[in-house]
Amino acid sequence: MAAGHDEAKGNGFVGWLPVVLSAGIFAFFLRFLPQIAAGETLRTAFAWAPSLGVELSFLVDGLSLTFALLISGIGTFVLLYSNSYLAGHPQYGRFALYLFSFMLSMLGLVLSDNLIGLFVFWELTTLTSYLLIGFDNESPKSRRSALQALLLTGAGGLAMLAGLILLGAVGGSFEISQLVPQAEAIKGDALYLPILILILAGTFTKSAQVPFHFWLPNAMAAPTPVSAFLHSATMVKAGVYLMARLHPVLSGTDVWFWTLTIFGAVTAVFTSFLSLRQDDLKQALAYSTLMALGTLTMLLAPSSGYAITAFATFLVVHSLYKAALFLIVGCVDHGTGTRDADLLGGLARAMPFTAFAAALAGLSMAGLPPFIGYIGKELIYANTITAGDAATFVTFMALAANALMFAVAGVVALRPFWGKKGETPLKPHEASWAMLAGPIVLALLGLAFGLMPLWAEVNFTTPTVAAILGDASKAKHLHLWAGVNTELMLSLATFAIGFILLLAYTPVRRLLERADAATPSFDNGWDNILNGLYKAAKWQTRILQSGNLQRYLFTIFATFVIAVGGTMILKGAVNLGVAIDEANSPRHWPELVLIIVAALVTATSRSRMLAVAALGVQGIGVALIFISFGAPDVAITQLLVETLVVVLVAVAMLSLPFLDERGKNDHRPKDMVLAVLMGVVVSFVLIGVLQGHLDLRLTEYFEKTAAPEAFGRNIVNVILVDFRAIDTFGEIAVIVVAALSAYALLRTTDNSRDRDEEEEELQ
Amino acid sequence: MNSLILRVAARYLAAILLVFSIYMLFRGHNEPGGGFIGGLIGATGFILYAVACGTKEARATLMVEPQSIAMAGLAAALISAFASAIFGDAPFTGQWLFIGATDESKGIPLSTVLVFDIGVYLVVFGAILTLVFAMEEEI
Numbered sequence: 015m016a017a018g019h020d021e022a023k024g025n026g027f028v029g030w031l032p033v034v035l036s037a038g039i040f041a042f043f044l045r046f047l048p049q050i051a052a053g054e055t056l057r058t059a060f061a062w063a064p065s066l067g068v069e070l071s072f073l074v075d076g077l078s079l080t081f082a083l084l085i086s087g088i089g090t091f092v093l094l095y096s097n098s099y100l101a102g103h104p105q106y107g108r109f110a111l112y113l114f115s116f117m118l119s120m121l122g123l124v125l126s127d128n129l130i131g132l133f134v135f136w137e138l139t140t141l142t143s144y145l146l147i148g149f150d151n152e153s154p155k156s157r158r159s160a161l162q163a164l165l166l167t168g169a170g171g172l173a174m175l176a177g178l179i180l181l182g183a184v185g186g187s188f189e190i191s192q193l194v195p196q197a198e199a200i201k202g203d204a205l206y207l208p209i210l211i212l213i214l215a216g217t218f219t220k221s222a223q224v225p226f227h228f229w230l231p232n233a234m235a236a237p238t239p240v241s242a243f244l245h246s247a248t249m250v251k252a253g254v255y256l257m258a259r260l261h262p263v264l265s266g267t268d269v270w271f272w273t274l275t276i277f278g279a280v281t282a283v284f285t286s287f288l289s290l291r292q293d294d295l296k297q298a299l300a301y302s303t304l305m306a307l308g309t310l311t312m313l314l315a316p317s318s319g320y321a322i323t324a325f326a327t328f329l330v331v332h333s334l335y336k337a338a339l340f341l342i343v344g345c346v347d348h349g350t351g352t353r354d355a356d357l358l359g360g361l362a363r364a365m366p367f368t369a370f371a372a373a374l375a376g377l378s379m380a381g382l383p384p385f386i387g388y389i390g391k392e393l394i395y396a397n398t399i400t401a402g403d404a405a406t407f408v409t410f411m412a413l414a415a416n417a418l419m420f421a422v423a424g425v426v427a428l429r430p431f432w433g434k435k436g437e438t439p440l441k442p443h444e445a446s447w448a449m450l451a452g453p454i455v456l457a458l459l460g461l462a463f464g465l466m467p468l469w470a471e472v473n474f475t476t477p478t479v480a481a482i483l484g485d486a487s488k489a490k491h492l493h494l495w496a497g498v499n500t501e502l503m504l505s506l507a508t509f510a511i512g513f514i515l516l517l518a519y520t521p522v523r524r525l526l527e528r529a530d531a532a533t534p535s536f537d538n539g540w541d542n543i544l545n546g547l548y549k550a551a552k553w554q555t556r557i558l559q560s561g562n563l564q565r566y567l568f569t570i571f572a573t574f575v576i577a578v579g580g581t582m583i584l585k586g587a588v589n590l591g592v593a594i595d596e597a598n599s600p601r602h603w604p605e606l607v608l609i610i611v612a613a614l615v616t617a618t619s620r621s622r623m624l625a626v627a628a629l630g631v632q633g634i635g636v637a638l639i640f641i642s643f644g645a646p647d648v649a650i651t652q653l654l655v656e657t658l659v660v661v662l663v664a665v666a667m668l669s670l671p672f673l674d675e676r677g678k679n680d681h682r683p684k685d686m687v688l689a690v691l692m693g694v695v696v697s698f699v700l701i702g703v704l705q706g707h708l709d710l711r712l713t714e715y716f717e718k719t720a721a722p723e724a725f726g727r728n729i730v731n732v733i734l735v736d737f738r739a740i741d742t743f744g745e746i747a748v749i750v751v752a753a754l755s756a757y758a759l760l761r762t763t764d765n766s767r768d769r770d771e772e773e774e775e776l777q
Numbered sequence: 778m779n780s781l782i783l784r785v786a787a788r789y790l791a792a793i794l795l796v797f798s799i800y801m802l803f804r805g806h807n808e809p810g811g812g813f814i815g816g817l818i819g820a821t822g823f824i825l826y827a828v829a830c831g832t833k834e835a836r837a838t839l840m841v842e843p844q845s846i847a848m849a850g851l852a853a854a855l856i857s858a859f860a861s862a863i864f865g866d867a868p869f870t871g872q873w874l875f876i877g878a879t880d881e882s883k884g885i886p887l888s889t890v891l892v893f894d895i896g897v898y899l900v901v902f903g904a905i906l907t908l909v910f911a912m913e914e915e916i
Contacts, residue, residue: 646809654817658905661824665912725873725886726806734811735894739869742893743854746900750847753904757844760911 028107029097032114036093039121040086043079050079050477053486057127057191066130067188073127076477080330081124081255088248088337089117091452095341098448099348109149116142120249129178129188132256133171136220139252140167143245147233159232162540166229167220174216180209185263194262194484201267210264213256214273221253221307224281228536231288234300248333250303254310258325261482265317274315275404279411281308286418290515291526295343295353295426299336302379302422305415306332312408313397319479319488320400324393326478327492330463330470331378331390338375338456339426342368345449346430351439355425360435364442367450369431374457376427378464380420381508386463386470389492391416391508395501396490413508420512425519467492564681571692579695588698602639609635617686622667630660647730780829787829794822802898803891812894816901823902824909832913843906850899857892869893 046056059071074082093113100106119138126132141164148160178188184203185193193200200206222230233245257274264270282305289301306328313325345368346361347353362369378387394416398409430436444450463470471492480486496502515522558569582588612635615628633656640649716729716737726732734742798819805811827835836842861870871890878884 647811647814650809650814651817654814654821657821658817658824661821661828662909662912665909724871724890725883725888726890728805728807728809728811731805731811731894734813735806735890735897736871739858739871739890739893742897743858743869746854746897747851749900749904750851753847753907754844757907757911760915 024101025097025103025106025110028110029101032110033090033093033097036086036090036114036117039117040083040090043082043086046074046079047083047473050074050076051473053477053480055481059127062131067182068130069128069189070131071127071189072125073191074125075481076326076474076479077255077258077481078124080326080474080478081251082121084248084330084333085117085120085124088333088452088456089113091337091341091456095344095449095452098446099344105149109146112142112145112149116146116249120252123252124255127190129182129190132190133175133178136174136216136252136256137168137171139249140164140171140220143167143233143249146245159229163229163233166226166540170216170219170226173212177209177212177216180205180212181263184209190259190263197263197266200263206264206267207269210267210269210273213260213264217253217256218277219253220256221250221311222281222304223253223277223308223311224284225536227281227285227304228540230304231297231300232537234296248337250307251310251329251333254307254314254329257311257314258482261314261317261322262484265314271315271404274311275401275408278308278310278312278315279408281305282312282415283308283411283418286415286422287526288530289422290418290425291523291530293355295346295355295358295430296340298355298422298426299339299343302419302426303332303336305419306336309394309412309415312411313394315404316397316401317483318397318400319483319490320393320397322479322482322488323475323490323492324390324397325482326475326489327386327393327470328390329478330474331387331460334456334460334463335375335378335387338371338453338460339379341449341453341456342372342375343426345445345453348449349440349445350442355429356436357438358430358436359433360431361442362431365431365444367454368445371450371453371457372427372431374461375453376423378457378460379423379427380512381416381505384461384464384494386460386467388505389464389467389494391505392496392501393490393492395504399500399504409504413504413511416508417511417515420508421515421519421522424512424516429519464494467494568681568685568688571688575688575691575695578699579691582695582698582702587702602642605635605638605642608632608638617682617689623664626660626663626667630656633659647728783829787826791822791826794825795819798822798898798902802894805894806890812897813901816898817905819898819902820905820909823906827910827913832910836910839906843903843910845903847900847903847907850896850901850903852896853899854893854896857889857896860889860892 049056055073055075057071057073059069062068062070093110096109096113097106100109103109116139119135119142122135123132123139126135144160144164147163148157150156181193181200182188184205185196185200187193187196200209219226222228230250285301285304285308289298289305292298292301310325310328310332313321313328315321343353345365346358349365349368350358350361352358374385378385381387381391394412395409398412399405401408471489475492476486476489479489560566609632612628612632616625616632619625619628633652637649637652637656640646640652716733720726720729720732724732724736726736798815798817801810801818802812802815803810805815823835823839826838839846858868861868861872864870864872866872871888873890874887875883876885876887
């Protein structure tokens with residue numbers, strides 16, 4: 015948390031405006047709830063780039079509305095909370111803007127029906143989260159975390175863009191709602207596998223599945239906790255959201271099922287272990303978010319009613335308790351000055367409301383009745399035991415993850431508040447009402463949904479299932495008591511294992527720490543990759559950007575010769591079969607002789623001045639050829655430009671040394687070979703072009719219309735100033751910019767020399 | 778360059794080239810010429826003058842900074858582009874006015890296209906002189 019701000023002053027208008035706005039957005043979406051619960055879907059579209067099939071189209075159905083309500087509702091509480099948490103922070107306005115933009119991007123993402131529109135919002139969340147994670151921009155750690163998140167999710171996002179475009183091309187539309195009926199055709203297409211891999215690359219990086227999980231806990235380490243809280247609690251679900259949104263289009267194949275099952279299950283269990291190992295409460299929560307993301311991914315693998323109902327329920331469960339717990343950890347941090355699990359204890363007396371909210375949220379996280387968390391967990395088990403081939407594997411993985419989560423919930427939500435009093439840097443004190451409002455309301459909602467499962471079912475889970483599976487009747491019922499069955503047995507086993515883990519917390523953690531130290535760190539692996547990239551960049555820079563102008567030019571022309579000449583030879587385009595009659599006619603011999611002699615003089619002269627003048631003569635020879643072919647405009651321009659080039663180069667040459675005497679470092683033979691090759695290649699290209707059929711439609715059009723429409727007989731000029739005036743405008747703008755830049759450059763060096771001289775004079 | 782003959786000749790040559798450049802500019806729509814070529818010729822004239830008499834004197838004769846001339850040219854082109862908005866046409870649509878037109882002759886044609894070409898002239902003229910003056914002063 016940034017120090018040195020005046021808490022008493024508050025943030026005034028800037029603090030309250032976003033809270034009011036986001037509450038308004040929440041209310042706006044809440045109005046749709048009855049309609050969506052009744053099974054309707056709403057769609058609205060604005061043309062954006064219609065020629066590309068890109069629309070700003072928004073779809074409100076069960077899935078997007080659930081997300082929109084979570085985002086705007088939790089967003090409101092988080093904005094309220096940060097207004098108090100960062101009271102008087104000098105840059106609060108900026109912070110609130112980032113946070114609010116992030117919320118809007120997220121809303122756009124979940125509501126978008128167009129794949130390209132969705133991608134734009136997706137990248138906007140990447141950018142705004144970069145700004146949020148790096149908000150404390152003076153800390154190298156938060157800068158690194160922000161960059162890591164940006165690079166990783168940005169790279170995934172680019173892969174995803176390719177996947178989305180392919181998907182749109184195969185399905186014939188960029189509108190997701192129009193792709194759903196095409197699902198069978200898409201799955202049968204040869205491009206299905208590339209599409210799936212590319213899109214999953216985006217969703218897995220965004221939703222931090224193993225092995226891309228490490229950026230999320232790092233992002234949590236950002237010193238502006240609220241941004242991190244928000245990110246973890248509701249927002250990293252973007253990847254999960256997209257998998258759910260595309261579930262009807264892409265699911266149902268073996269590769270979908272096994273990829274999501276394995277990545278999700280491994281993520282869930284692996285990160286639960288990591289979560290239990292953390293001392294920092296926020297880090298522990300961050301890793302437990304990964305567990306939730308893994309579980310949600312795993313639940314999206316099959317298309318059964320149990321799985322998707324479990325997905326919809328667990329989504330709500332997790333958002334409620336995780337947002338509450340993150341905010342609570344912030345309250346604890348704010349009230350005691352530390353988040354270290356070992357230092358905290360017995361805070362319930364000093365922070366009764368926080369402790370109350372923590373207990374409620376923690377019990378929901380642990381999956382105990384009568385909280386919604388219990389119902390979510392039962393549904394997960396109901397899904398895993400019916401998962402066919404994978405049943406044993408996923409049931410075991412879910413059991414392990416849930417038991418570990420039970421233990422983490424105890425460590426995060428109970429241990430700091432009960433038991434032995436800890437040694438904290440600050441004297442514990444209760445947080446303000448603005449900071450407590452969110453945790454208490456969200457934790458109570460977790461209890462309310464658990465007690466009134468029918469309400470959650472009608473409003474959230476059934477519409478979500480209907481949106482994903484296209485059939486509301488596949489949705490399962492939510493209830494607290496389903497009789498004695500396998501799920502109940504598994505729940506009891508979860509509680510038992512979790513309780514044992516909690517009792518043996520200290521030795522277990524020590525064991526985990528040792529195991530963690532022995533496994534290679536993904537975070538270090540990331541650093542190694544980045545360092546390797548830097549080294550490769552340095553290496554190729556040293557080779558390509560040597561700083562030697564001669565070598566640059568040589569490289570450029572050599573590349574041209576090899577690329578163009580090589581391609582022509584490979585494609586068999588070198589053809590001298592057709593003679594160029596015009597060029598063979600004797601009346602061009604004088605110009606040709608002039609050009610060849612001038613070229614020889616240029617290449618062999620010892621004096622720069624002579625070389626430049628000979629180069630000019632060569633240009634004049636070319637201008638003569640233009641004249642003889644009836645292009646006076648081009649010829650005049652060529653003549654004038656040649657003249658000016660000679661003058662400019664001559665002026666520049668005055669400050670250059672004389673040419674090297676022929677010696678060891680003489681690069682002329684090499685250059686001469688290259689020049690000849692270059693000439694040969696260009697000649698062949700031109701001959702090739704002339705042999706092709708020249709499309710004269712444009713010429714004819716301009717010839718016909720120049721006089722009647724633009725009142726001019728000089729077609730070249732008419733094209734320049736009338737038909738294609740906007741191009742000419744662009745060109746003259748470039749000329750001005752180039753001249754001003756060159757002027758500025760020359761002036762700068764000039765001034766620095768003057769300054770040196772002045773300094774010398776002073777001395 | 779310190780040559781009396783060149784200095785004296787340059788004054789006349791520069792003046793002739795300037796007049797010629799403007800002639801090339803105005804005839805451009807129907808005959809070889811136009812803003813680009815006109816600008817090049819004009820710049821050549823002034824460069825000759827600068828080489829013969831020094832950039833200081835050339836700048837004094839020019840009176841306006843060459844980079845301002847280039848910017849003014851860009852502005853003229855921009856104005857001609859959006860003048861068509863007054864007549865409800867798309868940007869860069871040419872607007873024509875023929876003064877004293879009769880059945881036999883078109884009269885004196887005035888147009889936004891001509892303003893645009895003058896803009897091109899000024900840009901080329903100003904940009905090249907900016908560059909050459911800066912380089913000459915650098916040496």
